[in-house]
Amino acid sequence: MSEAQSNPEETRPVSAQSADFTGEIPAASEVAIEDIVPVDANMWRAHRWQEYFERLRNEDPVHFNETELEGRFWSLTRYEHIKKVDSDWQNFSSAHGIVLGPQIDTELQEGELDIQTFIAQDPPVHDVQRKTVTGVVAPSNLVNMEPLIRERTCKVLDSLPEGETFDWVDTVSIELTTLMLATLFDFPIEDRRKLTFWSDITFAIPEPGGIIETEEQRREEFIGCLTYFSKLWEDRLKNPGNDLISMLAHGEDTKDLSPMNYLGNLLLLIVGGNDTTRNSMSGSVYALNKFPEQYDKLTANPDLVPKMVAELIRWQTPLAYMRRTANFDCEIGDKQIKQGDQILMWYASGNRDSSVFENADEFDIERPNARQHLSFGFGIHRCMGNRLAELQLRILWEEILVRFEKIELMDEPERTYSSFVNGYTYMPVRVTRKQK
16 A cells, blocks of 8 residues: 555545646647556646547557556556446445545544545445435435426526526536435535535545635535534434435434444535536536437427437536555556555546447437447445436436527536536526517
8 A cells, every 4th residue: 555545645636736727728639658547637627628538548448547646547448447436335335435645534633634435435334324314315205306496496497587698517416406406415405505515525636716725615615514424313213204314313224333334324425416407407407409400309308308318418428537555566557556456447438439339439319329328327335326417317307398498508617626516617608588
């Protein structure tokens, strides 16, 4: 194990070293293959990642980097390698963290936040903690939630201004997903934007003028999050409901969680319920504007909405990668992986693998194998809220199509400064309503 790995509190995202970036990203063809660093957040914010990953898939699909801060890490860029590792928890562990950089795992000691989540665990701990909360997204519960999701979606869409430019990310995507999160937690509606903030800071890279500027600020905000949710925990001990906090507070395997473990699972559920769906909602508008023939096809045949949703989740890939750690020396794609090496499974790249998805960079709402995408993961860590995310996206577009002739992208969106969250921070649009 490298020195950086044995001292996780000293690590920072590789891309944070480029905080003074001026906006120039060279063409992938101009960069030596060994110098490509896929976790450079500047490349993702500039939306230039596709050409770099195409080159890696073709020339170096199991790609090695080593830095002083992060130690050794491998990037898997082809579908077959990603699926193999993601399905094999015995050989490739989640227990050492799911992202490259500051890890959300361990205990609050000497001013450092060390937080545990069940996604960053292996069986049996992972299985029993996950089972405690999966009931909230059980099929029967989704059926019960659909009328509320539709009612809120209609209300937000009906309130949109016509003939003027507004931010789709904040007005629609964040609002709808945060309302849903508040429902899942039975969280005070008036404070719902706290959930958005806590989600955003979880994997944010500190930068001047950013959502957080220092690691100390992140720690302080996490303490505030824990304080808030601890009060809700105490309330649900006395007044249990059918919400995630009640499930954690009364679950046999979670009722005695340490404060940091509780916080870790909360952050996991907040990010899982917020970032993925909200960035898919924004990504759907972007994709259908970039491929207007698909927009026309959808408006002509609204029955294609479920297929469009699956293709959108493939094409957007809201979480770009997940990390595993090799439990043993092994070989992937003729490369020798050492025990303790970090392995990044680049879902975003695997979803653009032309050996699996024909014309993979194209957005095709009738793609026959769109549901084979990697975005929800495989095996024991497959996203537990995948059906809820699909439901929210399906309802959104069903209601859009009965209201609007067009949602027009007015300018290129601004994107998240992250190589983990493949998302949007601002998207100017204008809507045209259908004539009654």
